Amino acid sequence: xxxxxxxxxxxxxxxxYRGDAPEMRFDCAFPTGAVTAxxxxxxxxxxxxxxxxxxFETPDEGAIRFGDRDITQEPVSERPVxxxxxxxxxxxxxxxxxxxxxxxxxxxxxxxxxxxxxxxALAGVGLSxxxxxxxxxxxxxxRQRVALARVIVRQKPVLLLDEAFASLxxxxxxxxxxxxxxxxxxxxMTTVMVTHFPEDARRIxxxxxxxxxxxxxxxxxxxxxxxxxxxPAPVRAYLGEKEEVSD
Amino acid sequence: MxxxxxxxxxxxxALVAAGAFLPLAVLALPDAGAEIGDALGxxxxxxxxRFTLLQAALSTALSLAFAVPVATAFYELRRFPGSGxxxxxxxxxxALPQIVAVLAIxxxxxxxxxxxxxxxxAGLGFPSIYGLTGILIAHVFFNMPLAVRVVLGxxxxxxxxxxxxxxxxxxxxxxxxxxVVWPFMRPALMSAASLIFMLCVTSFTVVLTLGGGPxxxxxxxxxxxxxxxxxxxxxxVLLAVIQxxxxxxxxxxxxxxxxxxxxxxxxxxxxxxxxRRSLPLRVASFAVxxxxxxFVLAPFLVIIWRGVAADLPGLAGQASVRAAVTTSLVLAALxxxxxxxxxxxxxxxIAKAAAARRFSGAPGKSERLxxxxxxxxxxxxxxxxxxxxxxxxxxxxxxxAAAPLMVVIVNAAMAIPFAMRLLLPAAMSASERYDxxxxxxxxxxxxxLRLVTWPLLRRVMWLALAFSLALSLGDLGVIAIFGSQDVQxxxxxxxxxxxxxxxxxxxxxxxxxxxxxxVLMTIADxxxxxxxxxxxxx
Numbered sequence: 001x002x003x004x005x006x007x008x009x010x011x012x013x014x015x016x017y018r019g020d021a022p023e024m025r026f027d028c029a030f031p032t033g034a035v036t037a038x039x040x041x042x043x044x045x046x047x048x049x050x051x052x053x054x055x056f057e058t059p060d061e062g063a064i065r066f067g068d069r070d071i072t073q074e075p076v077s078e079r080p081v082x083x084x085x086x087x088x089x090x091x092x093x094x095x096x097x098x099x100x101x102x103x104x105x106x107x108x109x110x111x112x113x114x115x116x117x118x119x120x121a122l123a124g125v126g127l128s129x130x131x132x133x134x135x136x137x138x139x140x141x142x143r144q145r146v147a148l149a150r151v152i153v154r155q156k157p158v159l160l161l162d163e164a165f166a167s168l169x170x171x172x173x174x175x176x177x178x179x180x181x182x183x184x185x186x187x188x189m190t191t192v193m194v195t196h197f198p199e200d201a202r203r204i205x206x207x208x209x210x211x212x213x214x215x216x217x218x219x220x221x222x223x224x225x226x227x228x229x230x231x232p233a234p235v236r237a238y239l240g241e242k243e244e245v246s247d
Numbered sequence: 248m249x250x251x252x253x254x255x256x257x258x259x260x261a262l263v264a265a266g267a268f269l270p271l272a273v274l275a276l277p278d279a280g281a282e283i284g285d286a287l288g289x290x291x292x293x294x295x296x297r298f299t300l301l302q303a304a305l306s307t308a309l310s311l312a313f314a315v316p317v318a319t320a321f322y323e324l325r326r327f328p329g330s331g332x333x334x335x336x337x338x339x340x341x342a343l344p345q346i347v348a349v350l351a352i353x354x355x356x357x358x359x360x361x362x363x364x365x366x367x368x369a370g371l372g373f374p375s376i377y378g379l380t381g382i383l384i385a386h387v388f389f390n391m392p393l394a395v396r397v398v399l400g401x402x403x404x405x406x407x408x409x410x411x412x413x414x415x416x417x418x419x420x421x422x423x424x425x426x427v428v429w430p431f432m433r434p435a436l437m438s439a440a441s442l443i444f445m446l447c448v449t450s451f452t453v454v455l456t457l458g459g460g461p462x463x464x465x466x467x468x469x470x471x472x473x474x475x476x477x478x479x480x481x482x483x484v485l486l487a488v489i490q491x492x493x494x495x496x497x498x499x500x501x502x503x504x505x506x507x508x509x510x511x512x513x514x515x516x517x518x519x520x521x522x523r524r525s526l527p528l529r530v531a532s533f534a535v536x537x538x539x540x541x542f543v544l545a546p547f548l549v550i551i552w553r554g555v556a557a558d559l560p561g562l563a564g565q566a567s568v569r570a571a572v573t574t575s576l577v578l579a580a581l582x583x584x585x586x587x588x589x590x591x592x593x594x595x596x597i598a599k600a601a602a603a604r605r606f607s608g609a610p611g612k613s614e615r616l617x618x619x620x621x622x623x624x625x626x627x628x629x630x631x632x633x634x635x636x637x638x639x640x641x642x643x644x645x646x647x648a649a650a651p652l653m654v655v656i657v658n659a660a661m662a663i664p665f666a667m668r669l670l671l672p673a674a675m676s677a678s679e680r681y682d683x684x685x686x687x688x689x690x691x692x693x694x695x696l697r698l699v700t701w702p703l704l705r706r707v708m709w710l711a712l713a714f715s716l717a718l719s720l721g722d723l724g725v726i727a728i729f730g731s732q733d734v735q736x737x738x739x740x741x742x743x744x745x746x747x748x749x750x751x752x753x754x755x756x757x758x759x760x761x762x763x764x765x766v767l768m769t770i771a772d773x774x775x776x777x778x779x780x781x782x783x784x785x
Contacts, residue, residue, distance in 0.1 A: 056411050077417030088406035093430040102426070106418040154416075 007032045008053060008158060008190060013062035015052060024048060024214030026062075030207070033188035035181075037201030037222060040211035041238055046194040049211070050160045053192070054083045066158070077106075081158040082151040086166055089147035090135040096122070096146050097131030103150035121149040125179060141172045148183060161193040165200070173197070177204050198226050198239060210235055253596020256589035256663070257620040263660045264627040267491065267635035270484050282481035289482060291461065295469040296489055302379060302454070302465065303447035303497075306386035310443050311436055313387060314394035317539035320532035321395065322402050322428060323420075333540055334399070337392035340543060342714065342768045344721025345389070345452035346738045347757040350745070351546035352376070352385050352457075354553055354754075361549070381457035386447050392543050394439040401435030402428065420528055441501040448497050449490075449628040452723045452738075456745065466490040467630045471727060480638055487631045495626045547761070554758020562755045567740065572759070575720055575736040578654050583715035585659035587708060590666035593617060594674035595700070601675060602682045621667045624660045630724040632657050637728050650729035654736070657725045662715035669711045670704065677703040713771035717764040737763075 013026040024045045030036045038046045051057045053064055055076040064072045066080050082103075090099045100121055104114045122128055125145040135143055144164055151159055161180075165173045181204045184191055195201060201208050201222050208222040217234050224230050228239060286292065324330070340348065355362045356376050363373040374380045405427070413427045451467045458464050464472070466486050473483035562568050600614035624632075636653055640646045681699050685691065690699065723738040730739040737760045744753040 054411070054415065056414075076411075076414040079415075081415075083411070083415060085408045085411075088408035089412070091409065091412075091426060091430070094426065102416050102418075106413075106416045107422040108426070 009065045011063045013059045028216045035191040035205045036207040037205035038194045044211040045214040082154045082156045083160040084147045084164040086163045100149045103154040121152040125149045159189045159191045256593040264623045267627045267631045270638040286482040286485045295466050299465040306447040307443045310390040313391045316535045318395045318398040320535040323532045340389045342717040347761045349456045350757045351549040354549040378463045385453040390443040397439040398435045437504045441504040445497045470634050553754035557751045557755030571735045571737045571740040579719035581655045582658035582719040586662035586715040594670040598674040598678040602678045621664045633725040633728045647731040650734040658719040662718045666711035669707045673707045710771045713767045717767045
């Protein structure tokens with residue numbers, strides 16, 4: 001935790017999946033130590049943007065900066081980020097403990113102190129005593145908690161969530177968001193959360209970035225950006241459509 | 248009812264396989280028991296059994312030992328220019344007639360072979376190709392690529408997130424292999440191992456041509472020798488019984504390990520993953536893939552090289568060659584048509600039975616029974632079946648006149664498990680997706696076949712047909728027993744020319760046979776990829 005917490009910025013990042021695919025452009029900044037929601041219609045480039053930040057895709061042009069540090073070309077494992085996917089965050093053949101411990105040592109060579117840290121992290125997400133279980137023996141929500149425990153032990157300053165709670169029911173999703181909020185209160189990670197539920201953004205994200213057609217359209221304060229009265233036209237169109245056809 | 252229709256292929260397979268046991272009935276005459284009792288004391292039999300198991304175990308171990316690094320290297324590099332072509336190259340040994348491969352391997356590693364001369368000029372001794380060494384090289388050539396494909400198929404089923412996690416967590420190559428790759432590779436290796444063991448236990452052509460004398464003879468080759476040279480029926484029968492016992496055991500192992508005889512036939516592509524590996528790792532991976540690819544490719548190059556050097560126009564002018572080409576094509580066409588027809592009936596029958604149990608869960612009795620019938624031919628290998636029918640027919644009539652019929656029937660039976668592997672999933676998904684809709688619309692019988700089943704199965708059927716054709720074209724087992732001056736197929740003719748040391752001729756014929764099967768496999772592969780693509784989009 002010695003690393004200085006600095007905001008993440010995307011400076012005119014250009015990317016296309018194939019030569020003939022439409023070009024995406026991302027120009028945005030994520031405030032230090034805040035939770036930012038990434039919302040927008042499907043196909044708008046939300047996941048692409050965080051994959052670029054995590055290093056799973058490489059920009060064709062532009063730069064991604066973590067504070068002053070240009071991380072555009074940095075190897076995935078050296079970037080200051082942890083990512084939680086919608087599913088398959090845990091290796092199904094490894095125990096819950098090992099899955100978290102991989103965040104401490106990727107070769108699972110652990111000291112006694114390391115083991116202690118893993119146990120503390122598991123307790124922190126409400127899963128003490130679950131270390132010996134296999135992921136298949138947990139519920140979907142519990143598996144995501146384990147993934148968050150690993151995020152805690154990794155101590156990276158940035159947390160990316162790619163619709164991490166989208167497959168959970170409404171009550172469980174709210175619980176997970178509350179857990180996320182409490183982790184955030186404690187650690188103040190710069191958190192970027194892809195979601196297609198506006199209420200998720202309203203619940204824990206102070207800042208919102210709205211994407212459409214592979215570009216950042218708007219960014220700002222969640223309360224005003226997502227308010228049905230004050231929201232700008234593109235967001236209103238998205239919200240209206242969204243809430244009528246809501247699943 | 249289609250359930251009734253599925254009984255036709257089931258009965259066909261049962262009848263064909265029963266041929267293996269008929270001689271037992273024929274021999275159940277006075278004195279026969281004593282004869283078999285005498286044969287029991289024959290050391291040749293036990294030596295053959297021991298060698299069968301030994302070479303199969305060694306072949307399996309070596310194939311896997313080479314497949315693990317190659318598959319790992321493929322996995323590490325994922326997509327690179329030519330990776331798709333290389334993986335397709337790895338299917339070809341599966342369809343290459345064994346006799347052709349044997350010729351190529353002799354050309355490479357034999358006394359005058361390029362590789363062995365290279366080794367000698369480097370001051371290294373190279374053991375004789377005839378005997379265990381040659382058999383192992385041939386078996387690794389056939390089965391290493393198969394194991395690579397089986398393993399890559401399993402790795403392809405790994406969730407995409409695992410790759411990303413492994414890299415984000417900063418795992419090095421060793422940790423990645425231990426925690427991510429190996430858990431997916433291990434079960435695939437188990438099923439590949441049991442599959443390869445099964446294939447090697449019933450390997451006939453390779454051992455017949457590369458096995459040297461009594462010290463390197465397997466059960467199947469011993470059966471062939473007992474029938475064609477020694478005319479020792481009692482010994483042949485005993486050998487056949489032991490062979491069936493061994494394959495039955497191997498088959499139980501195979502199903503226990505969750506393997507499938509036709510695994511590796513189809514392969515979904517590996518997801519591309521634009522992750523930069525470290526330079527040493529990339530270099531090492533490329534080197535491993537290069538060595539593996541050369542090992543698989545070299546025999547094909549030798550076939551072309553030596554085949555072109557042969558007097559091809561002269562060969563084409565020979566009446567015996569033209570007759571063999573025609574016979575091969577006609578018999579293989581009939582066999583593959585029969586195989587695909589039978590498989591289609593069986594597959595739709597199983598799909599129907601499966602549709603009927605949709606809400607009850609566990610597979611019904613008839614469904615399981617039908618599913619097992621195509622495996623019958625694996626437990627009772629073609630050479631054993633051919634031997635059984637040979638002994639029986641010889642009692643009652645002209646055995647060589649029955650040759651075309653036997654070749655067609657046994658080759659068809661042999662191709663059914665492979666055709667089923669392609670047809671069954673398609674038939675199942677057709678029935679799963681549209682069965683209820685068809686019943687609601689009252690779409691049944693011929694109309695359903697024409698409007699629903701045929702368009703969905705058309706592509707896989709061509710694929711199954713091409714693969715069955717290639718398999719039948721290359722088979723030597725049945726014709727080796729039933730062949731004569733009157734009925735000769737190309738592989739049989741090659742065997743004869745090899746036997747009379749007309750190596751040039753054999754090389755030329757091998758090229759012709761190789762081109763015929765490879766053209767078919769290319770068509771099959773293309774059709775398969777098209778149908779895969781369709782399934783993705785559909």
